[in-house]
Amino acid sequence: MLASWFNHVRRRWRGYLTLCATLLLVLFPVLPSNEPGPHLQDVMQRDFISVHTRNTPTTYYEGRQGPTGFEYELMRRFADHLGVSLALNDDHNTTDVLGAVRQQGDMGAAALPLDPGREGVIFSRPIMPLQPLLVYRRGLPPPSSIEDLQGLEIGTLGGTGTDTVMRELQAEHPKLSWKESRDMEVASLLSQVANGDLDAAVVFEHQFRLNRLFFPEVEDGFRLGKPLSLAWAFPAGQGLGLVREANRFLADMQDNGLLQRLETRYFGRDNYLEYVGARTFISHAQKRLPDYAPLFRQSARDTGFDWKLLAAVGYQESHWNPEATSPTGVRGLMMLTRPTASDLGIEDRLDPAQSIEGGARYLRSLEQRLPESITGDDRLYMALAAYNVGLGHLYDARDITRQRGGDPDAWEDVRRSLPLLQESGWYEKTRHGYARGGEPVIYVRNIRRYHEILAYVDRSQEQFHPLNARLPEEASRETFDVIPPST
Structure with missing residues (x-):
């Protein structure tokens, strides 16, 4: 009975301390100060800020266009705010981050819950709720x-x-x-x-x-x-200048709506590779595809692909919407990144002809860059996976497949390894780190389904295979x- 009463009081007291600390962090650090403090001065003089983080989907990872992640976006913008470069150390789990912040580095940003009772660190104002x-x-x-x-x-x-x-x-x-x-x-x-x-x-x-x-x-x-609160951590005993500047930055991000937009971009909806039913696909095939089928056919003749395969890629990427734009800036019917479009000589990503032609050539270039030991449909499926996740992560998955005793040239084996790029025990050993490895598995699976349906439509069939295959599981x-x- 006494222990239960003590735990109840401790919980209420912890909540009171958290509320008070949050109010202090929100109110006082944003007050003007003429003294930047030794920590902030040191960062400005050396011209970079060192951040301890984690290679996870909610913090920082290598995406289709390069480094990305919710907290990476904030870290990068904070470094720009200070006018310094960003140096990341992502070789951590959550507990390691706080220990590293206490001993070295300027701050920790790794989905850390705000906990004023932690010794040796000072937390920023709350960034977003953690429910x-x-x-x-x-x-x-x-x-x-x-x-x-x-x-x-x-x-x-x-x-x-x-x-x-x-x-x-x-x-x-x-x-x-x-x-x-x-x-x-x-x-x-x-x-x-x-x-x-x-x-x-x-x-x-x-x-x-x-x-x-x-x-x-x-x-x-x-x-x-x-809900708890996500926050950044800073080493104690080095002045409050950097903490105050971080709080000013976060307050500005909240006031101008950028923080909310970043939350919505990364967490506000399910992944854009959401499953689309057969009926919806067939409806789009009847209403949208006829406008672009001649372009897919021409690109197929130029690159040697089946035009229905290229059309399936286009549907998976944009639902055949030539003005599609992802939250990360990938654009057009074939959703080309700006660097990829530039390499291919594509001037207007929103022009359907240029986008389809560029996407077909890009897919062919990926297929040609794969090792010669990969043949047949395996080669095609891996090229499609690389179109989604990048060649670097595909090679990492092939290395994992080899370590697990599988065949790195067989798609059936590689697709079982790709989701492991989401698990720290595996991606920490790879060259390119974390990737949302489940995405290319679903991506290739969907394209194969769409291609199959288009093949049936092309042969005037009335029945279509149901889209009910499931993602392979790994224990x-x-x-x-x-x-x-x-x-």
């Missing part, structure tokens, strides 16, 4: 309360803030038990739920939105506790610490 969410494997009775979690195998990630929420809930629900790991990332955790190693998991809501497309077997259950055997019930 814990219970997700569960489809087929189980849908849980809707803490009581429904008893008897379930639940996992979460240690040091991220969700583990703290679970401990606070256990103070009120002593029978609550779970497993936690400090070495995994969200994709690995959701994979364990999907393949049955876990029944449920606790992650942040924005993380689930970012990953749910790749784990259709995982359903969202209910929110747990009150993940990460190590957990078991947190037993408190009674």
Whole structure:
């Protein structure tokens, strides 16, 4: 009884301290100051800011156009705000980041939960809310309360803030038990739920939105506790100049709406590779494709591809919309990046003829750059995957395939390795680091389906294969610490 009362008081007191610290961080650091402080002066003099981060989809990773990620966008803009260059160290997990910030480097930006009780670091003002969410494997009775979690195998990630929420809930629900790991990332955790190693998991809501497309077997259950806050961490004892400047920058980003737009771009919707049904595709094939079919046919004659394959790529990329623009600036019917268009001599990415011709030549160039040992359909499917994720990440997946005893020249083996680029135990060993490796698997799968449907349409068939194939699964055997019930 006394222990329960103590945990209740500690939780209420922790919440009070968090509120007070947040108010202080928001109000006082934004006041004008004529003294930049030694830390800020040091950054300005050496002309770069050193940031400890993580190679994850919510923080920083190498995307189709180069470095990207929600916090990477903020870090880059903050460095530009200071007028210095950005130096990143992404060889960390969440716990390592705070230790590295205490010992060296200028700041940490790695999906860190604001925790004023942490020693040796100072946190910025809140950047965005972090809402814990219970997700569960489809087929189980849908849980809707803490009581429904008893008897379930639940996992979460240690040091991220969700583990703290679970401990606070256990103070009120002593029978609550779970497993936690400090070495995994969200994709690995959701994979364990999907393949049955876990029944449920606790992650942040924005993380689930970012990953749910790749784990259709995982359903969202209910929110747990009150939201935490994402923040940046700075070393204590080096003055408040850099912290104040970061808070000014973040306040400006919030006031001018840029922060909200970045949140929406990265977390506001499910991935753009969302599944599209056969009926919708056929409707577009009847209404839109006739305007562009002659262009696809001409590019097919020029490059040697089947025109229906190029049309399937165009639909996957833009739904045959010549004015399509992604949040990252990829544009046109074939969604060419600006550097790719420049290399191909494409002057207007929004011109359908130029876009289709450029996309066909780019796909052929990727296919020609693959090793000669890859042949037949395997070569085509890997070229398509590289069109989506880049050759560098495809080569990383082939290396992983070789390490796992598979055939790096066989698409069936490589497609099982691509999703591992989302798991820290694998991508940390690769040359190009994290990639949303589930995307090219879905990308190639969808294009094959669309191509198949177009082939049926071309032969005047009335029945079409259903689009119901599922993403291959890989079991993940990460190590957990078991947190037993408190009674």
